[in-house]
Amino acid sequence: MNIPTLHTQKITLRYGEHTIIRDLTLDISRPEIVTIIGPNGSGKSTLLKALCRLLEPASGAVYLDSKDINKMSTEEVARTLAVMAQSANAPGGTTVEELVCYGRLPYRKFFDGLNQEDRLAIEEALEFTELGPLRTRLVHTLSGGERQRAWLAMALAQKPKILLLDEPTTYLDVHHQLELMELVVRLHNEMGLTVIMVLHDLNHAARYSERLIALKKGTIMADGPTDEVFTQSVIEELYDVKAVIMRVEANGTQYPVCFPYSVEEHD
Amino acid sequence: MKKYILLVFVVIIALAGYFLLARGQHKLAANAAVTVTDSTGAKVHIPAEPKRIVFLNASNLEIFTSIGGKAVGRPTSTSYPDDIKESIKDIPEVGMIHAPNLEKIMSLKPDLVVGTNVPFHVMLRKPLEMAGVPLYLNMINSYEDVLKSIDDFGRFAGKEKEAAAKRAQIEKEYAALTGDVQKGRGPKVLIIFGSPDSFNMSTKKSFGGDLAERLGAVNIADKAENVKDSSYIPLSMEFVAKENPDVVMLITMGGSKEILEKLRANMRDNAIWHDVNAVKNNRVYQLPPSLFTVNPGTHTIDAMKIMKEYIYGEAE
Amino acid sequence: MSNDAKTKEKMRIAVFCGLCILLVAGIFVSIGSGTVSLSVGETWAALTGEADADTDRIVNLIRLPRTIVTVLVGANLALAGCNLQGVLHNPLADPGIIGVSAGAGLFAMVIMLLFPEQSAMVPLAAFVGAVLSTGIVFFLAWEKGINPLRMILAGVAVATFFGGGMAALNVFYSDRIQGTVMWMAGGFQGRSWGHVEMLLPYSAIGIIGTILCARSLNALQLGDELAKSLGVRVMRMRTILIFLSALLAAVSVSVAGMLGFVGLIVPHIMRLLIGSDHEYLLPCAAIAGGAVVTLADTAARTLFSPLEIPVGIFMSFIGGPFFLYLLKRRMR
Numbered sequence: 001m002n003i004p005t006l007h008t009q010k011i012t013l014r015y016g017e018h019t020i021i022r023d024l025t026l027d028i029s030r031p032e033i034v035t036i037i038g039p040n041g042s043g044k045s046t047l048l049k050a051l052c053r054l055l056e057p058a059s060g061a062v063y064l065d066s067k068d069i070n071k072m073s074t075e076e077v078a079r080t081l082a083v084m085a086q087s088a089n090a091p092g093g094t095t096v097e098e099l100v101c102y103g104r105l106p107y108r109k110f111f112d113g114l115n116q117e118d119r120l121a122i123e124e125a126l127e128f129t130e131l132g133p134l135r136t137r138l139v140h141t142l143s144g145g146e147r148q149r150a151w152l153a154m155a156l157a158q159k160p161k162i163l164l165l166d167e168p169t170t171y172l173d174v175h176h177q178l179e180l181m182e183l184v185v186r187l188h189n190e191m192g193l194t195v196i197m198v199l200h201d202l203n204h205a206a207r208y209s210e211r212l213i214a215l216k217k218g219t220i221m222a223d224g225p226t227d228e229v230f231t232q233s234v235i236e237e238l239y240d241v242k243a244v245i246m247r248v249e250a251n252g253t254q255y256p257v258c259f260p261y262s263v264e265e266h267d
Numbered sequence: 268m269k270k271y272i273l274l275v276f277v278v279i280i281a282l283a284g285y286f287l288l289a290r291g292q293h294k295l296a297a298n299a300a301v302t303v304t305d306s307t308g309a310k311v312h313i314p315a316e317p318k319r320i321v322f323l324n325a326s327n328l329e330i331f332t333s334i335g336g337k338a339v340g341r342p343t344s345t346s347y348p349d350d351i352k353e354s355i356k357d358i359p360e361v362g363m364i365h366a367p368n369l370e371k372i373m374s375l376k377p378d379l380v381v382g383t384n385v386p387f388h389v390m391l392r393k394p395l396e397m398a399g400v401p402l403y404l405n406m407i408n409s410y411e412d413v414l415k416s417i418d419d420f421g422r423f424a425g426k427e428k429e430a431a432a433k434r435a436q437i438e439k440e441y442a443a444l445t446g447d448v449q450k451g452r453g454p455k456v457l458i459i460f461g462s463p464d465s466f467n468m469s470t471k472k473s474f475g476g477d478l479a480e481r482l483g484a485v486n487i488a489d490k491a492e493n494v495k496d497s498s499y500i501p502l503s504m505e506f507v508a509k510e511n512p513d514v515v516m517l518i519t520m521g522g523s524k525e526i527l528e529k530l531r532a533n534m535r536d537n538a539i540w541h542d543v544n545a546v547k548n549n550r551v552y553q554l555p556p557s558l559f560t561v562n563p564g565t566h567t568i569d570a571m572k573i574m575k576e577y578i579y580g581e582a583e
Numbered sequence: 584m585s586n587d588a589k590t591k592e593k594m595r596i597a598v599f600c601g602l603c604i605l606l607v608a609g610i611f612v613s614i615g616s617g618t619v620s621l622s623v624g625e626t627w628a629a630l631t632g633e634a635d636a637d638t639d640r641i642v643n644l645i646r647l648p649r650t651i652v653t654v655l656v657g658a659n660l661a662l663a664g665c666n667l668q669g670v671l672h673n674p675l676a677d678p679g680i681i682g683v684s685a686g687a688g689l690f691a692m693v694i695m696l697l698f699p700e701q702s703a704m705v706p707l708a709a710f711v712g713a714v715l716s717t718g719i720v721f722f723l724a725w726e727k728g729i730n731p732l733r734m735i736l737a738g739v740a741v742a743t744f745f746g747g748g749m750a751a752l753n754v755f756y757s758d759r760i761q762g763t764v765m766w767m768a769g770g771f772q773g774r775s776w777g778h779v780e781m782l783l784p785y786s787a788i789g790i791i792g793t794i795l796c797a798r799s800l801n802a803l804q805l806g807d808e809l810a811k812s813l814g815v816r817v818m819r820m821r822t823i824l825i826f827l828s829a830l831l832a833a834v835s836v837s838v839a840g841m842l843g844f845v846g847l848i849v850p851h852i853m854r855l856l857i858g859s860d861h862e863y864l865l866p867c868a869a870i871a872g873g874a875v876v877t878l879a880d881t882a883a884r885t886l887f888s889p890l891e892i893p894v895g896i897f898m899s900f901i902g903g904p905f906f907l908y909l910l911k912r913r914m915r
Contacts, residue, residue, distance in 0.1 A: 054808050078814030091804045093591070093858035105802055106814030136589075158813070275603065276794065276866065279654075280787050307700035343890065365762050366891050368884070369773050370617045370645050376637075385762040386695040387772070389702035394775040398644050404700070462757035473758075499758050520758070 004065055004080055004161040004194060005029040006051060011060035013046050020046045021218040023060070031161075033188050033195045035205040038215035039239055044198045045166055047215065051196060052083050052164045078106035082160035084168055085151045090139040096150050097135040100125050103157025125156035129183065145176035152183065162194045163187065170200060177201075181208050206230045206256045214238050230256055240265050303419075306406035307384050309392070313401045314378050316425050321372050323382035323391075324364045326562035327405050328355070330416050331381070333565045334433050336424030340375045342367070346561040369394060379423065381405060407562045408498075409477040410441070417565070433565060440568045441481075444575060448483030454578055456484040457512040457545070458554075460499055461519040461526040466533075467499035475518060475559055478571050484578050487512050504539045514578055515545040515552070522556025552577040595857045595867075602870040606654070609877040613650040614642055616885050644775070652774045653880045654873040655782045656839045657849075659831040661872025662793050664846030665853075665865055666828040669800045670821050671731040677847035678832030680738045681825065685745035686716025687836040688767060692749055695763045696756040705766070706781055706837045713833035716741050721825075728818030729825055769842030769895030771880050778838045789831035790869060796824055797861040804859065844898045845872050848906050855909050875902075 006028040013021040020043040028034055036044045049055040050062055053069050062069045069077060082103075090099055103125065104118045114122075126132050129149040134142065139150055148168065155163060165184070169177040185208055187193050199205040205212060212229035214222040216238055222229045232245050235258055243260040300315040321340030322328035328341050332351045341358045359375060362368040365387050372380060372391075377400055382388030384406045392402045407416055414434055421430020456479055458469040468488035469476040476498070479486050487510035491500055519526040534540045534551065545551055554577075557563075558570040614630070615621040619641060621629065628634045629642035660678060667676040678684065690712025691705050698704075723737035724730055753760055765772070799820045802810040811817050832846065853868045876894065883897040 049808075052812060054811060074811060074816050075814040078812060081812070083809070083812040085805075085809050088806055088809055091801075091859035093860070095591075098860070102802060102805065102813060105798065108798070276790060276869070280783070280790070309700075362890060365765050366772060368618070368888070368891060370619075370641060371888075373641060373645065374618045384699050385759075386699050386702035386705065387762060387765060389700055390705070390773050393703060393777055394644065394773055397775065398640055460758060462760070464760075465754045465757050467757060497755070499756075501754060520761075 003029065003031060005063075006162060006194075006196075007063040007066075008050065008057075009060050009063065011050060011057035011062060013043070013050050013055060014058045015046075019058075019218070021050075024218070024220065026213070026220070026223075028194060028196065031188070031192050031194045032210045033185070033197070033208060034211045034213060035197045035199050035209040036213045036215055037199065037202060037205050037238070038221075041217075042215045043218045044215055048164055048166050048196065048198050052081050053077050054083075075106045078158060080160060081162050081164065082155035082158040084155045084163065084165045086166050086168060086170065088151060092138075092140055094139050095136050096131055096139060096142070096153075097122070097126070099139050099150055100131075100135075100153045100157045103154040106158060121157050121159050125153040128156060128187070129153040144172055145179060148172060148176065148180055149183070152180070156187075160193065162196065165195070165197045167198050167200055169204065177204065184208065202230075202235070202258045203256075206258065226256070230258070235260070236264070303403065305404045307389070307404050309404070311401045311403050313403065313423075317379040317423055319375065319377045320379045320381060320423060321361060321375055321377040323361065323367050323380065323388050324385075326407055326564045327381050327383060327416070327420075329564040329566075330407075330413070331420045331424060334417060334421055334424065334430045335426045336420060339377060340372060344561075346557065348557065348563075348566055367391060373398060373400075379403060381423075383407075407564070408472070408474055410481060410567060413562075413564065413567050414438070437565065437568055441571070444568065444571055445481055445483070448575075450480070450483055451485055453483035453485060454513040455487055455510065455544075456514045456516065456578055457487050457507060457510075458516045458518065459502060459530065461517065461523075461530050463520070463523075463526065466502040466530065468502050469499055469518070470497060472496060473498035474562055475516075475554065475574075478567070478574055479516075479578070482571060482575050482578055484514070504537065507543060508539050511542075511544050513544045513548070514550045515543070516574070516577055517551070517553045518559045519553075519556070520560065522560045527553060550577075550580065591858070595863050598857050599863070599867055599870075602867055602874060606870050606874040606877070609874045609881070610650055610654065613653065613877050613881045614646045616881050617641065617646060618888065648776045648779050649771055649774050649880070650877060651779050652782060652838060653771055653877040655779075655786045656771075656835040656842065657845055657872035657874070657876030658869040659782075659786055659789060659835040659872070660842060660845040660876075661849040661853075661868040662790060662865060663828040663831040663835075665850035665861070665868045666793055666800070666824050667846075668850055669861060670803060670824045670828075671735060672804075673731070673735065674851065675847070676735075677843070678828065678836070679742065679841075679843070679846070680735060681829055681832070682716040682720040682738045682741040682745075683713045683829060683832040684836055684841045685742040686712035686714070687833065688712070688841055689716075689745045689748045689752075691766060691837075691840075692752050692763055695766065696752055696759050699759070699762065706778060709837035710781075710833055713829075713836055716745055717829045717833065721829075729821050731821075734825070765893055766840045768893035769840040770883070770891065770893040771839060772884075772891055774838065782834055782838055785830050785834040789827050789834075792827045793824070793831070794865050794869075796820065796827075797865050800824060800861040800865075801859075804861075840893075840895070842876075842895045842898075844895065844902050845876060848902055849875060852906060852909055 008024060008026045010023045010025050012019060012023060036047060038044050050057055056070050064080060100122050104121060126135055129152055131149055131153055134146060139147060142150060169180060172180060181204055184195055188195050206226055209226055212226050213220060214229055214234055221238055222234050232243060235243050240263060241260040242262045242264050243258055246257050247254045248257045302310055302312050305311050319339045322338050323342055325342055325344040325346050328338055329348060329351060331338060332355060338358055340361045341355055343360045343363045361371045365385060367387060380395060380400055380402045382402065382404050384404050388404060395402050405416055407413055417430050417434045421427045458475050458479060460467045460469050470488045471477055471480045471486055476486050488500060491506060517527060517530055534546060540546050555573065558566060563570045611623055611626055615626045625634060629638050663678045667680060668674055687709040691709040694701055694705050694708045720734060720737045720741050724734035726733060799815050802813050802815045807817050849872045850868050853864055853871055857863050857867055879898045880894045883892045883894045
């Protein structure tokens with residue numbers, strides 16, 4: 001299986017007159033779990049949108065496997081990239097299985113029914129997210145955590161090589177947050193997916209990512225393995241706070257943890 | 268399942284296509300002997316002596332019946348003059364003027380259908396043609412049109428003699444009525460036509476305006492600029508105040524009493540009216556709906572008599 | 584509504600079959616009703632060319648084309664409404680919202696009032712008008728693709744503008760306005776083979792095209808971003824779907840006048856019965872639309888024979904309360 005590469009070349013991203021990101025170059029060329037962190041307004045979501053073709057750069061280009069992503073067909077892109085919805089609405093009356101079925105859209109021609117490959121992909125997606133027993137339930141009758149897994153299953157049915165998640169844990173409680181994150185790590189470990197996330201929670205970001213990209217005011221402040229980025233000086237400057245970085249031991253493993261304790265401006 | 272759905276649709280559309288192509292056009296009536304030109308300029312092929320004529324509007328039927336014609340189908344209407352009501356009572360109805368029922372018409376097996384220049388009659392031409400039935404559209408917009416219609420219908424009914432007699436009678440009475448007036452030397456008149464949405468002034472292109480002109484009245488509406496070929500132009504109080512008519516006559520759509528009330532109320536309340544001669548001298552008259560809302564046909568003389576009375580203020 | 588998917592599937596099939604039966608029944612009733620009532624056998628005989636000359640004339644010249652027109656117009660308007668509600672994410676969308684009725688109405692009125700002797704051209708003029716007004720709405724709504732909100736606003740603006748034109752005509756030609764009322768209200772009197780000819784090609788394109796896009800329409804319901812990430816070309820699909828809706832609506836309004844209710848409410852009723860999966864919803868809405876309009880037209884012309892009530896009025900009175908009833912049931 002060839003490794004997908006995502007490369008942005010000096011991209012500038014704007015909404016109307018407002019420039020969010022200027023001349024940003026980024027390379028994601030190994031299957032890894034990457035998380036983009038940064039304060040509000042730094043451009044995290046904007047960058048993620050550009051990476052999954054939801055926002056076209058005003059200048060520069062995004063390359064997926066060395067091809068300009070905005071020049072590729074949407075179906076082609078959808079077979080390699082999948083985005084997990086943050087809080088989408090399924091039309092009332094959609095079952096879990098039907099929702100996951102949508103994930104096969106990039107592969108189905110006009111009036112095809114589901115073929116063998118489609119069914120297999122759907123089964124695998126349902127199995128991985130442990131939604132098998134819930135497959136005939138209507139999506140809006142599920143709990144928050146179950147629903148999030150359903151949207152994840154839909155993304156998985158696309159059989160992507162790269163999965164993007166925009167603040168997937170925002171509306172979940174602690175239990176379901178951990179559950180989802182564990183699922184994501186399993187995805188990476190078992191299926192070799194590249195995972196690119198935007199996370200609000202710093203500790204989740206540190207714990208579950210191999211690489212961190214710190215974005216401040218539209219530029220990359222730091223980019224590298226978690227240990228190198230998740231440091232006091234970086235965090236303090238990134239968020240304009242004073243913080244301590246500690247290591248917490250639980251269950252025989254050491255987890256990096258950040259504790260911001262007061263605000264302070266940095267230039 | 269989905270494939271079946273698509274199949275259903277293809278079948279439906281194919282069926283429709285089949286019926287369309289397989290059914291050819293029907294031929295024209297076998298006994299089309301004469302070609303006449305109707306009021307819209309269309310050339311119509313009609314039988315030399317139509318035996319079964321269906322009428323779509325009241326005024327055409329009125330003329331036809333009063334010269335002795337016997338129609339086999341008539342429109343539903345409340346505007347028939349008393350003298351023909353009895354004789355047409357038993358003729359089957361085919362619908363109101365703007366809603367003729369094609370099936371009903373066809374069930375009467377007509378060899379000629381007569382209507383007037385309104386959209387729903389014009390739209391019947393093609394379907395009737397496909398059934399081999401000619402459609403003759405006759406408009407009556409003026410006194411001359413009444414006379415012409417009498418002639419034409421006389422031929423249709425095979426009652427040329429009666430038609431000629433009727434025409435002669437009307438012309439005689441017309442001469443008597445108009446003998447003592449001079450065109451354009453009479454009083455200034457304004458004819459207001461009231462509809463639910465607006466008040467309008469009738470010009471000489473309308474039937475009422477045509478009669479007024481023949482009676483020698485000076486219709487202030489005819490002096491308006493930008494009139495072109497309109498039969499009615501919107502009522503402008505400024506214009507009325509400037510022209511200051513001596514007589515005002517009112518017609519309302521459908522003979523509606525509500526609209527009449529609205530008009531009268533307007534004249535009471537709107538101060539501009541109070542300076543108009545007609546209002547000052549109390550010479551505002553309502554024209555009887557039965558003669559002026561629908562075309563009076565052979566009763567045109569009666570209509571003219573009443574109008575002359577109002578214009579010149581004479582009794583009889 | 585049960586959580587069980589199998590029940591849902593059964594329900595869908597049941598509804599679809601029920602609608603097909605209703606449509607076929609409606610067609611036979613329509614062809615069999617009128618000044619002369621025909622039994623099913625007589626109707627069939629007439630359709631296959633085995634009846635006497637009079638019945639043959641009535642069926643093949645009057646009732647058959649009229650019925651085909653009602654079926655197609657009903658299907659077209661229901662599909663157009665369904666499409667637009669899905670694409671514009673607006674449950675109140677109906678074909679009028681994109682300006683079709685405004686243009687058709689104005690141009691038809693111009694012919695009927697100023698050139699009544701050309702009234703045979705009304706469908707064509709109405710179609711031109713519909714295309715023109717829809718084109719203006721498209722143009723105003725374009726922003727690198729159709730912007731749904733702008734489209735709705737543009738539709739309102741265009742409808743108001745053209746409506747003003749119609750009101751003006753009303754004032755200047757108030758003596759002739761009566762002749763146009765029946766057309767404006769929507770109806771099928773005197774509709775014949777000429778109208779079928781006009782309807783067929785556009786209806787075929789519109790119906791088949793729309794059904795093929797059902798899956799994309801489903802994806803669009805998830806929101807633009809998700810749809811895009813699923814590989815749907817959002818802008819292109821939206822434009823195509825609205826264009827198809829415009830086509831279906833334009834040709835239908837040109838032939839039948841401004842028939843309301845069908846495009847707005849039939850899709851909703853169908854959604855209450857079989858859900859929002861457009862792969863089922865679209866075909867069912869089309870068939871239901873055809874059946875509803877055909878039955879309504881049959882009732883409208885037989886209940887007070889020989890007077891024909893305009894179908895649009897008839898359907899509004901029956902349909903509105905029926906929809907409220909369905910809604911109430913769903914709310915429980």
